[in-house]
Amino acid sequence: MTAAFWTVAETARQIATGQITASRLVDATLARIATVDRELGAFLDVDEAGARATAHELDRKRTAGEPLGPLAGVPIALKDNLVTKGIPTTAGSQILVGWIPPYDATVVEKLRAAGAVIVGKTNLDEFGMGSSTERSSFKQTRNPWDASRVPGGSSGGSAAAVAAGLCAASLGTDTGGSIRQPAAFTGVVGLKPTYGRVSRWGVVAFASSLDQVGPLARTVADAALLLEVISGHDPRDATSLAAPVPRYTAALAGGVAGLKVGLPREFFDGHGSGTIDADVRAALDRTIAMLRDQGAELVEVSLPHTPLALAAYYIVAPAEASSNLARYDGVRYGKRAEASDLLDLYRKTRGAGFGPEVKRRIMLGTYALRSGYYDAYYKKAQQVRALIKRDFEQAFTQVDVLLTPTTPTAAFRFGAKATPLDMYLGDIFTLSCNLAGLPGLSVPCGLTSEGLPIGAQLLGKPLDEATLLRVGAVIEREVGLGDRRPGAIA
Amino acid sequence: MTTLTRNEVEEIALLARLHLEPDELDRMQTDLGAILEHFVTLAAVDVTGVAPMTHAGAAATDMTLRADVPEPSLPVDEALRAVARRDGDLIVVPSIIPGNNS
Numbered sequence: 001m002t003a004a005f006w007t008v009a010e011t012a013r014q015i016a017t018g019q020i021t022a023s024r025l026v027d028a029t030l031a032r033i034a035t036v037d038r039e040l041g042a043f044l045d046v047d048e049a050g051a052r053a054t055a056h057e058l059d060r061k062r063t064a065g066e067p068l069g070p071l072a073g074v075p076i077a078l079k080d081n082l083v084t085k086g087i088p089t090t091a092g093s094q095i096l097v098g099w100i101p102p103y104d105a106t107v108v109e110k111l112r113a114a115g116a117v118i119v120g121k122t123n124l125d126e127f128g129m130g131s132s133t134e135r136s137s138f139k140q141t142r143n144p145w146d147a148s149r150v151p152g153g154s155s156g157g158s159a160a161a162v163a164a165g166l167c168a169a170s171l172g173t174d175t176g177g178s179i180r181q182p183a184a185f186t187g188v189v190g191l192k193p194t195y196g197r198v199s200r201w202g203v204v205a206f207a208s209s210l211d212q213v214g215p216l217a218r219t220v221a222d223a224a225l226l227l228e229v230i231s232g233h234d235p236r237d238a239t240s241l242a243a244p245v246p247r248y249t250a251a252l253a254g255g256v257a258g259l260k261v262g263l264p265r266e267f268f269d270g271h272g273s274g275t276i277d278a279d280v281r282a283a284l285d286r287t288i289a290m291l292r293d294q295g296a297e298l299v300e301v302s303l304p305h306t307p308l309a310l311a312a313y314y315i316v317a318p319a320e321a322s323s324n325l326a327r328y329d330g331v332r333y334g335k336r337a338e339a340s341d342l343l344d345l346y347r348k349t350r351g352a353g354f355g356p357e358v359k360r361r362i363m364l365g366t367y368a369l370r371s372g373y374y375d376a377y378y379k380k381a382q383q384v385r386a387l388i389k390r391d392f393e394q395a396f397t398q399v400d401v402l403l404t405p406t407t408p409t410a411a412f413r414f415g416a417k418a419t420p421l422d423m424y425l426g427d428i429f430t431l432s433c434n435l436a437g438l439p440g441l442s443v444p445c446g447l448t449s450e451g452l453p454i455g456a457q458l459l460g461k462p463l464d465e466a467t468l469l470r471v472g473a474v475i476e477r478e479v480g481l482g483d484r485r486p487g488a489i490a
Numbered sequence: 491m492t493t494l495t496r497n498e499v500e501e502i503a504l505l506a507r508l509h510l511e512p513d514e515l516d517r518m519q520t521d522l523g524a525i526l527e528h529f530v531t532l533a534a535v536d537v538t539g540v541a542p543m544t545h546a547g548a549a550a551t552d553m554t555l556r557a558d559v560p561e562p563s564l565p566v567d568e569a570l571r572a573v574a575r576r577d578g579d580l581i582v583v584p585s586i587i588p589g590n591n592s
Contacts, residue, residue, distance in 0.1 A: 335574075342584055343507070377532075383540040419521070419524065436546075
């Protein structure tokens with residue numbers, strides 16, 4: 001079905017002009033999911049009845065001549081840590097099995113108001129804690145470009161579903177790279193907005209000072225359109241920003257002539273970064289040369305505290321997680337273990353309900369926050385975080401945007417990361433953006449010799465998503481994947 | 491600097507309200523030790539006079555609190571629907587004091 005790879009804008013246009021009904025498109029999408037997802041494993045729950053009902057209502061509206069939203073009839077998938085009224089939400093964890101939320105997250109309300117058809121909930125590393133979706137407590141999600149490889153994570157289901165044409169676009173969340181890294185691994189566009197750009201109300205909290213919701217899409221223009229829909233101030237999230245939402249879709253055409261693009265030395269020299277795979281490096285070099293040809297000025301900059309970002313992140317994020325996840329205690333919702341007293345109830349419920357990586361992070365966070373250790377770990381990490389942010393502020397006095405690889409390598413094989421620390425080290429290029437609260441975009445910029453997608457990462461000034469999207473559109477046009485589609489699972 | 495003893499791991503598990511099986515405690519001791527080893531890089535950083543960054547927004551003034559006005563919220567029955575054991579509008583849990591369940 002060609003409609004499977006229509007862009008968001010094309011899908012909405014086809015429906016608005018009556019070329020296809022929303023119901024027919026939903027039927028085709030659900031049929032494709034039923035076939036392809038058996039092997040792909042992107043979805044945890046497909047809301048067939050809900051999707052059909054929404055489509056039916058949209059068709060009625062169109063026939064009646066009522067106004068349709070910008071996403072009318074567009075099939076969208078949601079990472080399963082975004083709460084959905086009446087649709088099970090697990091965050092990839094056994095502890096939430098059976099929970100059916102009584103409300104929609106703000107981003108879900110906004111998508112529905114724009115006419116989107118929510119087709120289902122996608123797989124993730126439990127509570128977003130992982131970089132491969134291998135830490136889901138339910139199942140494996142495969143990379144549609146190579147079924148023996150991971151799709152990245154933690155928004156691996158959302159990325160794989162978009163790459164394989166099981167939805168027009170999806171939402172993920174990004175705490176340390178969880179949108180951008182799977183986007184890079186699966187050859188799609190992933191945008192982590194500025195902290196506060198998008199409401200976190202109704203997002204299952206992992207690390208509250210780092211989490212952001214953002215789009216995964218097959219084109220930069222689609223990501224811009226989704227960002228427009230989900231952004232904006234929300235009175236229910238005190239950290240959401242009051243700044244007006246620009247027309248991101250109108251900012252794509254400017255090109256890069258005269259733009260200053262910074263290349264942070266520490267991301268390329270192997271110093272703060274470990275080794276960059278040769279194919280990834282070559283793709284970045286081609287991207288850099290192309291941007292220069294297009295009239296951008298490439299400037300080497302320094303972010304000297306980059307080598308400390310990993311340690312700072314893996315203190316701050318687990319510390320916040322250990323606090324946020326205290327709510328899963330078997331009392332108000334979620335699974336409850338049989339126990340003789342209340343402390344026993346908490347310990348057994350959590351011991352049985354959380355997977356190994358979540359337990360590890362809760363333990364790490366509890367260690368860093370406990371009395372007597374707070375100054376040496378959590379406070380120190382927050383001070384280093386301030387230094388990292390300062391580095392970026394300094395760099396952005398010289399340049400408009402920063403360009404780096406999204407990941408040191410392309411998608412790795414299942415089980416390739418032997419220890420937790422090995423897995424953490426793969427996040428090296430993405431997490432400083434979350435620490436500093438900046439927007440980040442991953443755009444495909446080529447394939448490895450093995451045919452695996454490579455992502456270029458753009459980092460911007462706070463609230464300057466428009467410039468990221470503008471540069472991203474040039475990368476997409478000049479060195480992107482074009483019509484190349486994943487061939488392993490389709 | 492950061493080899494964890496088995497006792498420390500057990501103490502953290504209690505603080506974290508996690509029941510861990512003996513093999514999980516073993517693995518935790520090894521894994522956390524290796525991760526904490528990596529954090530050593532932070533110890534040498536001079537952060538004299540650097541204020542800890544507690545918020546990711548551009549400034550604390552980015553925080554917008556809404557007016558303190560009561561608004562409709564989830565009905566009690568909706569909010570309690572996922573509770574494992576309830577008695578009317580109350581949530582039933584085991585005794586706080588061990589051995590005191592009636």
